[in-house]
Amino acid sequence: MGLMGIASVMSMIVNSRKEEFGIMRALGKSRFFIIKNLFFETLVMSLSAYLFALILSLGILAMLPHIEMLQGYVNGTLSLSSALYVLGSTLFMALLGSLFPAWIASKTDPILLINQGCA
Amino acid sequence: MIQASNISHFYGSEQVLFDLTFEVQSGEFLFLSGESGSGKSTLLSILSTLLKPSNGALLLDGKAVGSMKDMDSFRQSNIGFVFQFHYLINYLSVYENIALAAMDDKKENINKILDELGILELSSRYPNEISGGQRQRVAVARALVNEPKIIFADEPTGSLDSKNSTIVYELLQKAQKNGTTVVVASHDMQIQNYATKIIRLKDGQIL
Ligand SMILES: Nc1ncnc2c1ncn2[C@@H]1O[C@H](COP(=O)(O)OP(=O)(O)OP(=O)(O)O)[C@@H](O)[C@H]1O
């Protein structure tokens, strides 16, 4: 569920930037240039989101044992392998969600991207 | 030089351009005129390689568009555009918008062109911090920066007063005098004074 969400949010972001990609193509930037930039943007964005979420959950886990009310109900640990699993799948879905629509867009006539963008 | 032969275009099943054949020599100033909806913008998009025509062939400088491998770099070094709406990138400043388009050895032109268009002092502002007419001039500056072989402009003075329109036309004319081919689609009949050739469109056909 969460993973599908990542992919669809990313593709929404990319769709809303079609006009910008159309302009760049019109100015003579190559498909490769645009997709490469998007790749790095997605990477930075999803890595920082991941780190933020990781720190937050480690924080919460550290606090749990100290909350009287919850004792005996909730406890948890975060294993290295599940942290890595989440990292890998987050990156994969984010890249899939952003690069796939960008690749489709790169096959469209630039003027159509530009006009779609303002519609 | 632009050579168009038997260009037709359909949007879905609606035909908007009908079998157009014409040539524009290098260094001409072509005025594309016609009523709203006659197909000017569509034809301009096709001539400028931003839209693939449904039928027909287009040669730019003798090279067949469509079979060209490095279309993108051909565009960057040979073609400049001014769109009907300005299409600047909002998160880039005026200067950065132009620098994005500029080839490395043309970046030194940027300030000179901004100055000629009277917008040098706006160079660090963002597109949403300047007026419509100023944005249009930025778009003109972006089209001129690479000193392209062909400039396409769709209503380049749509939101400019007559004083600033004249500045834009004179800049386009100056480029033309230096050998650039200029193609302008517009409702503004003032362009007749600058044009060396006029094509009138009506319902997708040349009159
Ligand atoms: N993306 C599109 N999809 C469908 N029809 C379109 C599209 N763009 C233009 N048309 C139609 O094609 C015809 C020609 O449009 P075009 O924009 O080329 O006219 P124009 O001469 O530039 O008009 P204007 O002077 O108002 O800018 C019009 O009937 C228009 O409705």
Ligand SMILES: [Mg+2]
């Ligand atoms: Mg138009």
